Amino acid sequence: MSDLTRLMSQISVGGVDGGAMGIPAEVQHFIEKLTFADPDDIWDSLQASLAEDWMALPVWARNLAFRLLCLQRPDDAEILGQAGSDLLSFGPDWDEFAEKLMARSEELKTKKQE
Template sequence: MHTTLTQHAQCVWGDEYGPTAECEAREHHWMYFVEELTFADAEAILAMLRELCPHLVDGLLPVWVRNLAYRLILLQRPDDPAMMREAALSLEAHGPSWDDIAEDLRVRADALDPEGTRPWGQGPG
């Protein structure tokens, strides 16, 4: 059985950077993963993103899973400007459909942090 959200994601979608751990679970349907993701805390979600998508635009997680993951993190951390900026970068990297949402996130982040704390993976803050 899966002990972490990351392991569950690896079982469903694989891991671009390493072998997928063997799992005894019978069902590897994405709906079960989404149920677990929905109620995961921000730290577990971030750990999954950091391990499976270490460069923000890579990894095997579907874009809709990334978008949902960032949305759930921001619901738990509504005043985290660095996370808003990271989510905006992810939205922009995966299609122009979400550019307006990305811009809104940047505006909100700038209102909270005018100095512009850089998101994870974007150099020193």
């Protein structure tokens, strides 16, 4: 069983925090809004949040936001580059992913110049 499958199972049966989900309503609302947000809204919100206080947004929230944004805009060099740089700031666990994002960003920039 993969770690993701195990975690999904725990959440499904309420096996977090001694049987309670323990997720604040604000976090649940954020996840729901982010899941269905327009990519422009995600990008603008990330830029505003990170400009206001670069360290204030929890790493899990910024990773999720960047991940959803990259999935919606897989050919946007600026987004991929910033997502990669952001991951490098919180590694080293994610350095491999960060390097792939940054390499893809550079590849797209090179293609655009040709």
